[in-house]
Amino acid sequence: MITSKNNSPIAFFDSGVGGLTVLNKVKKILPNENFVYYGDTLHMPYGEKTKEQLLEYSDNIFKLFEEMNCKAIVMACNTTSSVIYEEVKDKYSFKLFPIVQSVSEILSQLPINRLGIFATRATIESGAYQREIAKYNKNMQVFGQHCPDWVHIVEKNSLSDPQSIKTVREDLEKMMLNNPEKIVLGCTHYPFLLDILTQFAPREMFIDPAESFAQKIKSDLDKDGLLKTEVERYERFFVSSNPQMFQQSAEMFYEVKETPELLTFLNAV
Ligand code: DGL
Numbered sequence: 001m002i003t004s005k006n007n008s009p010i011a012f013f014d015s016g017v018g019g020l021t022v023l024n025k026v027k028k029i030l031p032n033e034n035f036v037y038y039g040d041t042l043h044m045p046y047g048e049k050t051k052e053q054l055l056e057y058s059d060n061i062f063k064l065f066e067e068m069n070c071k072a073i074v075m076a077c078n079t080t081s082s083v084i085y086e087e088v089k090d091k092y093s094f095k096l097f098p099i100v101q102s103v104s105e106i107l108s109q110l111p112i113n114r115l116g117i118f119a120t121r122a123t124i125e126s127g128a129y130q131r132e133i134a135k136y137n138k139n140m141q142v143f144g145q146h147c148p149d150w151v152h153i154v155e156k157n158s159l160s161d162p163q164s165i166k167t168v169r170e171d172l173e174k175m176m177l178n179n180p181e182k183i184v185l186g187c188t189h190y191p192f193l194l195d196i197l198t199q200f201a202p203r204e205m206f207i208d209p210a211e212s213f214a215q216k217i218k219s220d221l222d223k224d225g226l227l228k229t230e231v232e233r234y235e236r237f238f239v240s241s242n243p244q245m246f247q248q249s250a251e252m253f254y255e256v257k258e259t260p261e262l263l264t265f266l267n268a269v
Helices: 020-029 051-067 078-083 099-108 121-126 128-136 150-155 162-176 190-197 210-223 243-250
Strands: 010-014 035-039 072-075 095-098 114-119 141-146 182-185 235-239
Touching: 010 020, 010 051, 020 035, 020 072, 020 210, 035 051, 051 078, 072 210, 078 099, 078 114, 078 121, 078 128, 095 099, 095 210, 099 128, 099 210, 114 121, 114 128, 114 162, 121 128, 121 141, 128 141, 141 162, 150 162, 150 190, 150 243, 162 190, 182 190, 235 243
Parallel strands: 010 035, 010 072, 035 235, 072 095, 114 141, 114 182
Antiparallel strands: none
């Protein structure tokens, strides 16, 4: 049955450009959909924020998406999925897709015993990846590692800076001490760093969970009869600070055609 929701946009949010790695994959397999994206650049990095702060920021963003009549909200942020998803999942009327919970079953089925996870401090401290993967596979050993500088390297677009390359290499060397068979890029900003990572380890070592996440979003929307039917399409981008910087940093991964709209919330601090 076609409802008024079918042609409503799919909404994405993250602390900055990171969620574009997810939007990119979703757009490839759902090219006709309408998309809205909110980059909460004012509050970046989410990985260093408390649960209370993340609840407050996301509540504002969810209300905005609700006003826009979005048919689904993609938590394209490992940090919010890890820290606040359980608390907010029954609070709103829209369909919510959290990245960590959506990809853990697939990760648990990898034919390996030792899995590394690179993620933000908040994601690692929450233990969410370990917990979710253990629901399906108790034998997989999961090694989490926080990479404090990576989000800033991406947001500042300083990928060719020798200091950035050194930082990424050293973090990778530290992870390698655990002997992982694969490493998950458990923060949406990290796939931007693949060009650096693959200078020091083979591409097959790294998993960008956005790939299987996008498939899950598509199949769930399809199952619920929510895919779009109209031909015309649009994309809208919003940020809470510095729209030009967002557009520049996004460039290497996604073509944000127009400068994002600046939209802050009155209670945002
Ligand atoms: N990109 C987000 C994530 O996937 C948050 C990064 C941050 O702002 O710390 O966790």
